[in-house]
Amino acid sequence: MAEQKVHLKIRRQDGLNGQAYWQEFKVPYEPGMNVITCLEEIRRNPKTAAGKPVAPVAWECCCLEEVCGACSMRINGTPQQACSALVEDFQQPITLEPLDTFPIVRDLIVDRSEMFRNLIRVKAWVPIDGTYDLGPGPRQPAKEQTWMYVLSRCMTCGCCTDACPQVNDRHEFIGPAILSQVRLFNAHPTGKMHAGVRMDAVMGPGGLTECGNAQNCVEVCPKEIPLTQSISELGRDTLAYGIKRFFSKPDVEM
Ligand code: SF4
Ligand code: SF4
Ligand code: FES
Secondary structure, three states: OOOOEEEEEEEEOOOOOOOOEEEEEEEEOOOOOEHHHHHHHHHHOOEOOOOOEOOOOOOOOOOOOOOOOOOEEEEOOEEEEOOOOEHHHOOOOEEEEOOOOOOEEEOOEEOOHHHHHHHHHOOOOOOOOOOOOOOOOOOOOHHHHHHHHHHHOOOOOOHHHHHOOOOOOOOOOOOHHHHHHHHHHHHOOOHHHHHHHHHHHHOOOOOHHHOOOOOHHHHHOOOOOOHHHHHHHHHHHHHHHHHHHHHOOOOOOO
């Protein structure tokens, strides 16, 4: 009986300014294999479907359990994690492309630094490091912990940003994941002390008003983070904050 194969079509590019091109590969099928397993097989034996030796395909992964966000790519056109993408769930040939929103480093590897720069821009952290002990912090009801935990599962994988039509060369929109993190840190018992600084950031250029409410983001998030809910809650909060800011002094700087 002929060996069962997985047929892959991969968009490749040597670097940021290189020319994109497609190559096809066929790797032996094994039950339960995922897209990373296929890419590992191509790395072991870098030959096209026609048998031509080529440079191994470049891609990234780390955790292999949908936690680090490194293996994001477009699989059959949809941004998702390659480590949790089971071959049997896809129609063949399976097309692999780099995320479109970020600069290409090589083949399927993109540079997601912009997301991390945006997290810095909105101060998505709780400032607990200092020269003195801040103590245990206020207690938090279990109900709040539950919904905040869902938001905290964001792995900055970039899938939502890739799917969002508002993140492009014409806008400086920071994207849905960053807005959701603002909601998370503003709700944190210690983080909320600096909520105003974050609100100022999301009310500025590239912030909340750039969202066109297309809802593509929430559909692709592998962690099922309620991004559009975060965005609408944040919209309500910015309205209240705007009124408060109008009548009071600026918030504390971090
Ligand atoms: S709802 Fe907003 S953030 Fe989400 S995809 Fe649409 S425009 Fe982008
Ligand atoms: S919100 Fe979801 S899709 Fe967006 S970066 Fe976080 S985990 Fe990825
Ligand atoms: S390798 Fe970490 S999310 Fe896929």
